[in-house]
Amino acid sequence: MSVEAREKRQPWILLSPALTAITLLLFIPLLFILVYSFWLRTATGADEVGFYLDNWREALTDAFYRDILLHTLKVAAITTVVCAVLGYPAAYFIARSKGNKPVLLLLLMLPFWISYIIRTMSWINILGVSGALNTFLLWVGIINEPMQMLYNEATVILGLVHFLLPFMVLNVFVSLDGIDETLEDAANSLGATRWQSFLQVTLPLSLPGLAAGGLLCFVLGAGTYITPLVLGGTSDAMFANLVFEAIITQLNWPLGSALSLMLLAVLGALVMIYNRYLGMAQLMKGLG
């Protein structure tokens, strides 16, 4: 074989194990559940192979599923906005600080390394009936009885924000850090106030990072079922909880397949729109 032909073949040899794994363990399984979603679960518990539209009809027309999908999107949207409001100024502070930037960033990234389930349950220690806040309020005398602050929509959002905030900060930081600071100085020297130069120079330039962080927060937030189970009440189920119920509890795999694909379609559409306008490169910058 010529040297040139070998040069050409080598990268494919290196790529093939990873590409094979992803094809066999992701793409084919996704196609498989598409087929599975047209099968039918019979009363005996066995799945009947065929082409039935029943699961899709149920998933798409039942108001129960629609309401929970809308609720899920709402929770994810609020979470994303709160993450942006909390995360942007913090990222700005790190990016423009004269102190030790890497350490400041690392410090905010540390919680990212701490177990998700631990971070989620840690709010029970703060907000629970005998948690820190109730204990403090009782001790000060503001309340006489401990308050029930947990297990509602607000605590689900709180848990999600706590989980997702590092993604937002990191992405915004990456884009703010890449902006030439002299641009702002130039705007200032041309008579803009600091606030004006932020609004008209820095903010627009950092929007790609904000969008990347927002996409991650939204998609990860909308796909969770652990946080509602730990911090939510009975009416705070999200769409992924329905998937979990269908697959693990009811063992209705055809319906579970349809519901999974519905979630994938909604969140996948967002990723596509993002990719169309901003490209994946920005997202990878923030992840790497």
Add this chain to the structure above:
Amino acid sequence: MAERATSLGWQVIRGYAVLVYIFMFLPVMVVVLLSFNASQFGSFPMTGFSFRWFIELWENEAILRAFRTSVILGLLTAAISTTLGVLASLALVRYRVPGANMISTILIAPILVPEVVLAVALLLFLNFLGVNKSFTLLLFGHVIFTLPFVILVVQARLISIRRDVEEAAMSLGASPVQTFFQITLPLMLPAVLAGALFAFTISFDDITGTLFWKPGGVETVPTQIFAMLRNSISPEINALGTVMIVMTVGLPLLGAAIARQISKKSGL
């Protein structure tokens, strides 16, 4: 710039950032604090300082078993994922591959798909092939889920390795294989370790996919904690949380320090 440090706006931003830091750290610190509580309830008030919950943890057979499962799963995941990831990253960084953008997107696809959907698809497909809920299924799942992260981390670090060092070795008579093992691999070591550590940590922490894939009776540390939460929050969970915090924060920091040490020694 000098005026910025004292300007009111900057003071406000700094104060705001401090509040965000507190928000991130306070709950975690409370977990650590409560794990040393002498009281038999996992909550306030603190009745004294005690190590008893760590001792109980050490004597809890279920938790130790979960811990072993998580460590073995994490190590195997890291080994496989890092091997696949390093090879793929080498191809993307070192060669001009036609359609490199498309390939990159395919390689990170497992994190673009919501984890729940990935979990369902893998469970149903492998079950169809005769692989039931098992350790094998868990391992497959963790590998596919961690692979994109490994590739992103390794790729970012590989770019900084200069190719002319290898070319120098080859021009001095080293064979390509010799060059790889004596030059490229040592230079890549920090990237490989970073990737492996990332894979291990993500695997060790995963619960979303794990709950779908794990067979009944097998628990990893996160699913064990999740199962324990069903009762009420016991001081043991806080102690376990403290151990996990020390592990997951300590390990990457240690890894970063080692990586820095290695790259300092190699002088590049």
